[in-house]
Amino acid sequence: MTLFDKVQPFLVLLSILIGLVLAQAVWFSDVASTIIVPLLGIMLYATFLPLPLQRFGRVLRNFKVTLASLLVNFLWTPLFAWGLGAVFLQGSPDLRVGLLMLMVTPCTDWYIVFTGVAGGDVALATALLPLNLILQILLLPAYLFVFAETLVELNPIDLLESMVWVLLIPLFLAIISRQFVFWWKGNIWFEQTIAKITVVQVISLNLAIVAIFASEGGTLLQRPELLFLLFVPVSLFFVTNFLLAQWVGRCLRFSYEELACFSCTTLARNSPLSLAIAVSTFPHRPLIALTLVIGPLIELPIMVFISQLLLRIRRRGQWK
Numbered sequence: 001m002t003l004f005d006k007v008q009p010f011l012v013l014l015s016i017l018i019g020l021v022l023a024q025a026v027w028f029s030d031v032a033s034t035i036i037v038p039l040l041g042i043m044l045y046a047t048f049l050p051l052p053l054q055r056f057g058r059v060l061r062n063f064k065v066t067l068a069s070l071l072v073n074f075l076w077t078p079l080f081a082w083g084l085g086a087v088f089l090q091g092s093p094d095l096r097v098g099l100l101m102l103m104v105t106p107c108t109d110w111y112i113v114f115t116g117v118a119g120g121d122v123a124l125a126t127a128l129l130p131l132n133l134i135l136q137i138l139l140l141p142a143y144l145f146v147f148a149e150t151l152v153e154l155n156p157i158d159l160l161e162s163m164v165w166v167l168l169i170p171l172f173l174a175i176i177s178r179q180f181v182f183w184w185k186g187n188i189w190f191e192q193t194i195a196k197i198t199v200v201q202v203i204s205l206n207l208a209i210v211a212i213f214a215s216e217g218g219t220l221l222q223r224p225e226l227l228f229l230l231f232v233p234v235s236l237f238f239v240t241n242f243l244l245a246q247w248v249g250r251c252l253r254f255s256y257e258e259l260a261c262f263s264c265t266t267l268a269r270n271s272p273l274s275l276a277i278a279v280s281t282f283p284h285r286p287l288i289a290l291t292l293v294i295g296p297l298i299e300l301p302i303m304v305f306i307s308q309l310l311l312r313i314r315r316r317g318q319w320k
Contacts (some may be wrong), residue, residue: 012296015206019213020221032214033283039208040276041170046201047109047272048174050194051130062124065258068248069128072241072266073106074135080240082147084233092229093151094282097144098291099233101278104143106132107268114268114303118310120260128265136270137167140277152285162280167273205272209293212279216286226287227294234298241267242306249319256319260310268303271296 081103085096249259
C-alpha cells in the first residue's frame with residue numbers, strides 16, 4: 001500500500017474541511033462550481049491510464065470467481081442498495097440516489113490494494129478490473145432509470161452527455177495515450193513510470209472534493225445529520241456483503257486467495273466514477289454528490305478492517 005493509499009482518508013477529510021472554509025467566500029463558491037467536472041475528468045483519465053483493459057484471459061480461466069463476483073456486484077448489490085435506501089433513507093430521495101450510485105459501481109483501484117494487503121490473488125483481482133469497469137459504465141444508466149426514476153427527474157440526453165464527457169472521453173484518451181507511450185517508450189518504461197500517475201489522480205480528486213464542498217458545503221453545514229443517516233446503511237452494506245462473500249466462498253470451495261479477492265471486489269466501491277456522473281447529471285441536487293464524497297470516509301476504514309480480518313481468518317486456519 002503506497003503512502004497516498006494510506007493517507008487518502010485523511011486527505012479526503014482535509015479536502016472537505018478546506019472546502020467548507022472556502023465556502024464562506026461567495027466569489028470562490030461561484031468559481032468552484034465551474035471547475036468540478038474538469039477536475040473529475042482529469043482524475044478519471046489518470047485512473048483509466050494504468051488499467052490493463054486487455055487482460056481477460058485470467059478471468060476466463062477462473063470462471064467460478066468471475067461469475068460469482070458479477071452476480072453479486074451487478075445483480076444482488078443494486079437490489080440490496082435499493083432496499084437499504086428504501087428502509088433507511090425513505091424521506092431523502094437525493095441521499096437514496098447517492099447511495100445507489102455509490103453501491104452499484106464496483107471499485108477499480110483500491111480493491112486491488114486491499115486484496116494484496118489481505119494476501120489474496122492480486123493477478124485475478126487485476127484481471128477482473130476491466131470487466132468491472134466496462135460493465136458499470138454500461139449498466140449505471142440502466143440502474144438509474146430502473147431504481148431512481150421515481151426519486152429524481154432523469155433526462156436521458158443529459159445523462160448520455162454526462163457519460164460521454166466525464167467517462168467515455170477520458171477513457172478513450174487514456175487508451176490512445178497508453179498505446180502511444182507503448183509505441184514510443186516501450187512497456188517497461190510505462191510500467192516504471194505509471195506509478196507517478198497516482199499523484200495526479202489523488203491531487204485532482206481531492207481538488208474536486210474541495211471545489212464540491214466550497215460550492216455546496218453550506219448544505220452540509222445546515223444538515224450535519226446527513227453523516228449519521230448514511231452511516232447505518234453504508235455499514236450494513238459492508239457487513240452483509242462480507243458475510244455473503246464468506247458463504248459464497250464456502251459453497252463454491254474458493255481457496256483463501258480467491259476468497260480475499262472475491263471479498264474485496266464485491267465490497268469496495270468506485271465513488272470517483274459515480275461522483276463524476278452525479279456532478280454532471282445532477283448539478284442542482286448537491287446532496288447526491290455529497291453522499292458520494294461522504295461514502296469513502298465510511299468505506300475506507302471498514303476496508304482496512306476487513307483486510308485485517310481476512311488475514312486473521314487465514315492465520316487461525318479458519319478457511320480450508
